[in-house]
Amino acid sequence: MPPVIEISGLRKTYRKLLRQPHNALDGLDMEVAAGQVHGFLGPNGSGKTTTLRALLGLIGTDGGAMRVFGEEVPRRLPQVIGRIGAVVESPQFFKHFSGRLTLQVLAESAGIASARVDEVLEQVGLRDQAKQSVKGYSLGMRQRLAVAQALLKRPELLVLDEPANGLDPAGIHHMRELLQWLAHEQGVTVLVSSHLLSEVQQLCDSMTIVSRGRRIVDGKVADIIAGHSGSQLSVRFADAGEIGRAMEVLASAGDGVSVAAERERLVVTGAPEAAWVTRTLADAGLYLSELTTETKNLESVFLELTGTAPQAGQPVQVGQAVPAPPVGASAETATGGEQ
Amino acid sequence: MTLFRAELHRIARRRLSLLFGIFAVGGLLLITAIMWFNSSTGPSEADLAAAQQMADDANAQYEDCAADERYFENDPDYSWVADDPWYGEMPHEQACAEMFLVGAEAEDYIYVYTFQFDEEGVFLLIGVAIVTGLLSMLLAASAIGAEWSSGGMANLLVWHPNRMKVWGAKLAAALALCAVAVVAMLVLAFALLYLTAAVRGDTGTLNAAWWEDTLARLGRTAVMALGMTVIGSALAMLGRHTAIAGGVIVGYLTVGELLVSFVRFGVNSIKYPDLLSLYTWIGAWIEGRMELEYWDPVTGLPDQLVLTATHAGLVLGAIMLVFAALATWSFAKRDAA
Ligand SMILES: Nc1ncnc2c1ncn2[C@@H]1O[C@H](COP(=O)(O)OP(=O)(O)OP(=O)(O)O)[C@@H](O)[C@H]1O
Numbered sequence: 001m002p003p004v005i006e007i008s009g010l011r012k013t014y015r016k017l018l019r020q021p022h023n024a025l026d027g028l029d030m031e032v033a034a035g036q037v038h039g040f041l042g043p044n045g046s047g048k049t050t051t052l053r054a055l056l057g058l059i060g061t062d063g064g065a066m067r068v069f070g071e072e073v074p075r076r077l078p079q080v081i082g083r084i085g086a087v088v089e090s091p092q093f094f095k096h097f098s099g100r101l102t103l104q105v106l107a108e109s110a111g112i113a114s115a116r117v118d119e120v121l122e123q124v125g126l127r128d129q130a131k132q133s134v135k136g137y138s139l140g141m142r143q144r145l146a147v148a149q150a151l152l153k154r155p156e157l158l159v160l161d162e163p164a165n166g167l168d169p170a171g172i173h174h175m176r177e178l179l180q181w182l183a184h185e186q187g188v189t190v191l192v193s194s195h196l197l198s199e200v201q202q203l204c205d206s207m208t209i210v211s212r213g214r215r216i217v218d219g220k221v222a223d224i225i226a227g228h229s230g231s232q233l234s235v236r237f238a239d240a241g242e243i244g245r246a247m248e249v250l251a252s253a254g255d256g257v258s259v260a261a262e263r264e265r266l267v268v269t270g271a272p273e274a275a276w277v278t279r280t281l282a283d284a285g286l287y288l289s290e291l292t293t294e295t296k297n298l299e300s301v302f303l304e305l306t307g308t309a310p311q312a313g314q315p316v317q318v319g320q321a322v323p324a325p326p327v328g329a330s331a332e333t334a335t336g337g338e339q
Numbered sequence: 340m341t342l343f344r345a346e347l348h349r350i351a352r353r354r355l356s357l358l359f360g361i362f363a364v365g366g367l368l369l370i371t372a373i374m375w376f377n378s379s380t381g382p383s384e385a386d387l388a389a390a391q392q393m394a395d396d397a398n399a400q401y402e403d404c405a406a407d408e409r410y411f412e413n414d415p416d417y418s419w420v421a422d423d424p425w426y427g428e429m430p431h432e433q434a435c436a437e438m439f440l441v442g443a444e445a446e447d448y449i450y451v452y453t454f455q456f457d458e459e460g461v462f463l464l465i466g467v468a469i470v471t472g473l474l475s476m477l478l479a480a481s482a483i484g485a486e487w488s489s490g491g492m493a494n495l496l497v498w499h500p501n502r503m504k505v506w507g508a509k510l511a512a513a514l515a516l517c518a519v520a521v522v523a524m525l526v527l528a529f530a531l532l533y534l535t536a537a538v539r540g541d542t543g544t545l546n547a548a549w550w551e552d553t554l555a556r557l558g559r560t561a562v563m564a565l566g567m568t569v570i571g572s573a574l575a576m577l578g579r580h581t582a583i584a585g586g587v588i589v590g591y592l593t594v595g596e597l598l599v600s601f602v603r604f605g606v607n608s609i610k611y612p613d614l615l616s617l618y619t620w621i622g623a624w625i626e627g628r629m630e631l632e633y634w635d636p637v638t639g640l641p642d643q644l645v646l647t648a649t650h651a652g653l654v655l656g657a658i659m660l661v662f663a664a665l666a667t668w669s670f671a672k673r674d675a676a
């Protein structure tokens with residue numbers, strides 16, 4: 001099945017009078033496969049919202065191509081918009097309109113039966129607040145209303161910009177179940193941007209990480225985490241004097257294995273598996289006392305990939321992420337992830 | 340079409356629409372009440388008798404004064420007149436005439452205003468149409484402006500990516516609402532004012548010529564109200580905020596016209612400085628004809644320029660089109676978020 005969303009080389013430059021032009025998107029590529037929950041990650045200001053806005057035709061772009069359901073957008077957007085539900089902006093019309101009236105006006109504008117309004121309000125848990133005016137909604141309630149609005153059309157593609165924003169733990173849990181149910185039971189393709197890494201780890205099947213308006217990595221969430229953890233092994237010996245000889249043994253035994261001495265331990269990267277290290281060392285008469293796999297979570301992978309790991313207590317400024325690695329590196333990880 | 344209906348629904352359910360509606364009808368009732376209490380077909384017998392009594396008293400006072408050479412000296416209230424050299428110089432009767440009314444009549448003591456519907460009613464109706472147009476302009480501007488500033492517009496565009504359709508539906512809904520409001524207010528105003536004139540004043544004769552003239556003027560005023568609604572919507576589209584659109588409108592109507600009047604007095608090279616004022620064109624449009632006078636400062640000879648409804652329509656229509664075109668272009672090209 002072809003990807004539901006294909007974006008290639010997308011560029012967006014914000015120009016302001018008397019200011020240097022700012023490249024919010026700098027040749028971004030992204031593919032989202034059908035029937036999956038796809039996470040869209042990146043540091044603040046990396047261009048996630050900009051990408052989603054461009055995809056929905058809200059802003060013009062300065063280059064690149066986008067396709068949704070195989071149709072070129074934004075040119076053919078009117079033909080496919082009926083199949084897309086999106087949350088990028090607040091759906092309120094007037095503050096004193098009730099949640100239900102807000103949705104009703106939208107439904108009416110697209111010829112959707114108003115019975116569907118109550119259905120989606122129920123679905124996002126706003127049934128009892130439906131008659132309340134939007135003015136009195138809390139942040140989480142507004143977010144739920146926005147999601148309800150996106151579900152109104154029974155979309156085949158859901159595009160959500162930070163749907164977990166402002167939700168309480170129960171709301172996040174509910175949202176996760178809802179999105180996974182939509183994707184896995186109803187065959188809806190879901191694209192969510194998020195900052196909550198644990199959330200993405202639990203919610204998404206695949207993801208794209210961007211930094212400074214470029215893709216750094218994409219693939220299955222599990223593969224990306226696996227691809228960046230376990231590759232590092234830490235080895236200790238009862239006698240620290242054996243470190244020097246162990247280095248020589250390991251380095252000469254394997255192709256592509258790199259070994260570094262670090263105080264009392266050895267750091268091995270590129271080893272095929274942990275057992276290989278044990279066996280190789282034992283064969284040479286060296287017995288290790290401790291071997292640990294440096295398991296990583298998505299957070300450390302994210303920080304490593306986007307270069308936003310805080311240094312010595314210094315706050316990281318928005319936009320200070322490392323430039324994206326060369327395209328070759330990203331493609332390698334990308335394909336690695338999909339296999 | 341569904342979009343148009345949804346837009347109508349949206350504006351109609353708005354609280355500000357209700358507020359403006361109440362405001363407009365309330366204003367109309369107030370005007371009617373003022374006309375009702377001020378106008379009368381003539382004084383009552385008792386009023387007339389009281390006024391006649393006051394006139395008789397005044398005449399008697401003058402007679403007393405004229406008959407008595409020492410009237411001022413004897414009356415402590417008027418002794419100052421006797422001492423005053425100005426009055427001392429003149430003959431006694433003339434001094435009396437200066438102090439008191441001569442030949443007072445009952446009409447001098449009674450004020451009768453009769454509301455003349457066929458003449459004054461027309462101006463009130465035009466006023467009602469203009470105010471309704473202004474309210475509709477503000478309503479349209481604030482509806483669009485509020486949607487822009489709340490993010491609702493961007494959300495709507497996610498539903499309806501064809502921006503020209505969205506703009507068309509919004510404009511059409513605002514115009515439909517304006518047309519309905521103007522017609523409804525005019526019918527109501529006509530009924531109320533005609534009734535007032537019939538009971539408390541004079542309806543005059545509403546013949547075919549009157550109807551033709553009045554309907555033409557009211558029709559042009561209604562068209563202007565529609566044009567104002569277009570400009571209000573366009574300003575909100577350009578400014579993307581209610582406050583910006585409202586500020587531009589109020590700003591022009593106050594500061595803009597003030598600047599025009601400065602130009603009028605300060606610059607002599609413009610032969611007809613009135614042409615710079617929007618009000619001149621609006622007047623010409625509604626009245627159908629306006630004459631601007633000019634006296635040559637050297638020869639003192641008069642000259643005049645006649646503005647017809649066609650001239651005014653072209654100028655005002657062009658202004659409206661410029662705003663509408665700018666708004667359309669900006670909506671089509673600019674990023675919506
Ligand atoms: N309307 C705008 N005018 C100028 N610059 C903008 C505009 N919108 C976004 N940008 C810039 O584009 C860049 C990307 O912004 P974007 O909102 O896409 O980031 P994001 O990835 O969604 O960030 P966050 O995680 O904080 O939501 C930022 O540097 C931002 O300053």
Ligand SMILES: [Mg+2]
Nearest residue numbers: 048049050161
């Ligand atoms: Mg964002």
